[in-house]
Amino acid sequence: MLTELWRITSFRLTLLYGGLFALAVVALLGLVYVQAATYQNAQVDQILVNEIHAFVAAPRATLPDDIAHEMRRDFRHINHYGLFDANGQRLAGNMAYVPYSLVLNGRPAAVSPRDDPQLTAGDRELRAVGQSIGNGETLIVARDVALLRQLRVALLRSCLVFGIVVLIAGALGGVWFSLPAVRQIRAINSVTREIAAGDYRRRLPLARRNPELDRLAQIVNAMLDDTERLMGEVKSCSDNIAHDLRTPLTRLRAAIYRAQQTAGAGAPVAGLLDNALAQTDILLGRFRALSRISEIEAKRRVAGFAAVDPAPILRQIASLYEPLASQRGIRFTLALEADCRIHADGELLFEALGNLVDNALKFTPPGGEVTVSLTLQPRGAVIAVADTGPGIPEDRRRSVLQRFYRLAEAKNVEGSGLGLSLVDAIVRLHGFQLVLDDTPGGGTSARLCCWNAALEADSAPAQRNAD
Amino acid sequence: MAPARALGYAAVMHSSALPPRPYKILVIEDDSGTSEEIQTELASHGFEVDRVGTAGDGLALALKRRYDAITLDRMLPDMDGLNVIAALRRHGVRTPVLVISALSDVDERVRGLRAGGDDYLTKPFASDEMAARVEVLLRRQDDAAQTTIAIDGLVLDRMAHAARYAGRDLDLKPTEYQLLEFLMRHSDQVLTRTMIFEAVWGYHFDPGTNVIEVHIAGLRKKLDQAGCPALIHTIRGSGYLFGHAH
Numbered sequence: 001m002l003t004e005l006w007r008i009t010s011f012r013l014t015l016l017y018g019g020l021f022a023l024a025v026v027a028l029l030g031l032v033y034v035q036a037a038t039y040q041n042a043q044v045d046q047i048l049v050n051e052i053h054a055f056v057a058a059p060r061a062t063l064p065d066d067i068a069h070e071m072r073r074d075f076r077h078i079n080h081y082g083l084f085d086a087n088g089q090r091l092a093g094n095m096a097y098v099p100y101s102l103v104l105n106g107r108p109a110a111v112s113p114r115d116d117p118q119l120t121a122g123d124r125e126l127r128a129v130g131q132s133i134g135n136g137e138t139l140i141v142a143r144d145v146a147l148l149r150q151l152r153v154a155l156l157r158s159c160l161v162f163g164i165v166v167l168i169a170g171a172l173g174g175v176w177f178s179l180p181a182v183r184q185i186r187a188i189n190s191v192t193r194e195i196a197a198g199d200y201r202r203r204l205p206l207a208r209r210n211p212e213l214d215r216l217a218q219i220v221n222a223m224l225d226d227t228e229r230l231m232g233e234v235k236s237c238s239d240n241i242a243h244d245l246r247t248p249l250t251r252l253r254a255a256i257y258r259a260q261q262t263a264g265a266g267a268p269v270a271g272l273l274d275n276a277l278a279q280t281d282i283l284l285g286r287f288r289a290l291s292r293i294s295e296i297e298a299k300r301r302v303a304g305f306a307a308v309d310p311a312p313i314l315r316q317i318a319s320l321y322e323p324l325a326s327q328r329g330i331r332f333t334l335a336l337e338a339d340c341r342i343h344a345d346g347e348l349l350f351e352a353l354g355n356l357v358d359n360a361l362k363f364t365p366p367g368g369e370v371t372v373s374l375t376l377q378p379r380g381a382v383i384a385v386a387d388t389g390p391g392i393p394e395d396r397r398r399s400v401l402q403r404f405y406r407l408a409e410a411k412n413v414e415g416s417g418l419g420l421s422l423v424d425a426i427v428r429l430h431g432f433q434l435v436l437d438d439t440p441g442g443g444t445s446a447r448l449c450c451w452n453a454a455l456e457a458d459s460a461p462a463q464r465n466a467d
Numbered sequence: 468m469a470p471a472r473a474l475g476y477a478a479v480m481h482s483s484a485l486p487p488r489p490y491k492i493l494v495i496e497d498d499s500g501t502s503e504e505i506q507t508e509l510a511s512h513g514f515e516v517d518r519v520g521t522a523g524d525g526l527a528l529a530l531k532r533r534y535d536a537i538t539l540d541r542m543l544p545d546m547d548g549l550n551v552i553a554a555l556r557r558h559g560v561r562t563p564v565l566v567i568s569a570l571s572d573v574d575e576r577v578r579g580l581r582a583g584g585d586d587y588l589t590k591p592f593a594s595d596e597m598a599a600r601v602e603v604l605l606r607r608q609d610d611a612a613q614t615t616i617a618i619d620g621l622v623l624d625r626m627a628h629a630a631r632y633a634g635r636d637l638d639l640k641p642t643e644y645q646l647l648e649f650l651m652r653h654s655d656q657v658l659t660r661t662m663i664f665e666a667v668w669g670y671h672f673d674p675g676t677n678v679i680e681v682h683i684a685g686l687r688k689k690l691d692q693a694g695c696p697a698l699i700h701t702i703r704g705s706g707y708l709f710g711h712a713h
Contacts, residue, residue, distance in 0.1 A: 285673065321678060
């Protein structure tokens with residue numbers, strides 16, 4: 001979820017904006033703090049200088065009284081005064097002694113705890129100014145600036161707190177703004193997988209909160225409309241031919257059959273009628289195969305699907321095709337190396353595998369070998385039909401799945417070019433993969449990978465059971 | 468006369484002590500072309516055929532008159548054909564039904580018909596295949612509990628899953644036994660390749676090429692080696708028939 005959020009631009013943008021905003025606010029507060037601190041220091045210094053000038057300008061005799069008077073007026077107790085004689089003894093004021101670090105030049109300076117721990121005891125921080133006033137006497141005026149420091153701390157704290165608050169708010173806002181996008185992208189992902197798996201009727205969802213994404217989805221949807229229409233036209237063309245000619249063909253067959261039955265076996269035309277009937281049956285078989293492919297392709301419900309053990313199906317395949325193999329002088333081997341369950345329609349699986357084996361037997365020369373095997377790979381069961389026939393050239397392996405496509409080498413072998421199309425339709429209905437490959441030593445190896453890649457991306461395969 | 472045409476009566480004479488009466492079949496089918504074709508084919512087998520175009524009419528007729536079998540289109544204008552069967556069974560009518568269904572409508576309920584003593588066929592169908600299935604349905608009522616079947620000295624022991632000819636056991640593989648059993652249970656009936664494939668392997672589609680032919684040839688050879696007369700006949704254009712040597 002988090003990495004998914006991170007991939008959303010609006011989330012990252014919101015986070016970036018939040019971060020920058022927090023930084024700007026902190027910088028602003030820092031500037032205010034520096035300005036305020038400098039201004040207040042300057043003001044305090046000015047007050048100190050004015051005060052000491054006033055004391056110095058006054059007659060020496062009234063100085064202790066002036067100091068006492070000022071002290072009485074200082075309700076906040078932030079001012080400190082000291083008049084010391086040449087020996088450092090206090091003559092007036094409330095300061096115990098002359099600050100160690102203070103240079104007596106009439107310029108204000110800080111007396112920090114580091115400089116004078118005793119004088120600044122009780123969390124005080126002083127700005128002080130000192131001046132010699134003749135006769136070895138020294139006058140000190142100081143002001144407690146701890147309040148300023150507290151202000152600085154408060155400012156710093158609010159910078160920190162505000163920065164954190166802005167960052168959290170930014171992150172939450174990012175999540176809030178990005179969640180619809182995440183949901184929409186998830187929906188688009190799953191729909192795209194279904195479309196890639198052959199369901200061209202699906203459309204990308206629109207969310208209405210993501211105009212850019214929605215516009216893109218609309219464009220893709222328009223493209224899908226076109227694709228669906230074109231594919232439908234191509235398909236309906238062959239389907240319509242199959243469908244429209246089916247009824248007359250069925251009637252034709254019925255008529256020939258009736259003629260054959262009426263004429264009887266001894267009639268002079270019996271041979272001709274037999275042949276006509278056989279050819280019509282081949283024709284009907286092709287049409288049936290065509291409409292069967294379309295019907296399987298149009299099938300979207302997987303209601304007949306269940307956890308199926310492929311081993312008994314393969315044994316039945318073997319029992320069906322073994323005699324045909326031995327009649328043609330082909331060695332037929334069944335290798336069941338795995339015990340597993342796959343999510344499939346058993347009847348369709350049998351039909352697909354039967355077609356693969358039938359194909360393998362057709363193209364394998366006498367003395368050859370056809371091997372049907374079941375193995376368990378990490379991702380699931382693999383059923384392979386391997387033969388020692390001429391093989392399928394690499395650049396034709398996709399073409400052979402098309403309806404009526406036949407290799408030039410196969411023209412002498414009876415067949416319709418529909419078998420592998422039917423297999424392909426069944427495999428795609430299941431979401432499995434059909435891999436056509438070379439058999440080591442020559443020949444074709446058709447591997448049926450019995451896992452649904454599209455489903456697997458969402459969750460671990462539930463039907464795998466390697467006991 | 469070809470054997471297939473005579474069966475409508477032959478089966479009756481085998482199984483019934485009453486004077487021969489042609490089997491009566493009800494055809495419930497809304498497409499008039501298909502309906503006509505079914506009637507022609509069944510009539511040529513010597514059956515008496517009534518035709519109706521809706522489930523309502525069919526149900527009314529099936530409840531009023533006694534039919535020996537019903538062919539029923541799955542997609543009727545007024546009802547799903549399977550509901551017709553359910554209604555019949557509720558009223559205690561046990562007449563076997565052959566459901567004719569488009570492949571896209573073949574679901575678990577249709578597949579389940581076989582288990583209930585009925586059958587189904589997908590469109591487009593060859594009319595002789597349809598007739599052959601009706602024949603099997605008509606006979607299905609009779610053959611249920613036979614444990615041994617003997618035809619011309621060939622004895623099938625259904626308990627031991629074995630076959631004997633002239634006192635000698637035939638060496639049959641399980642598949643060969645199943646094939647022989649299906650043929651002998653339905654002797655004197657035309658059995659199509661598809662029906663054989665369905666009965667022995669349990670799948671419902673045309674296995675194509677000549678796989679079934681090869682199995683039949685293998686079985687013929689075994690019977691021949693045992694000295695058994697030729698009992699498996701090829702019916703041109705349709706399938707096979709197991710019966711007395713002619």
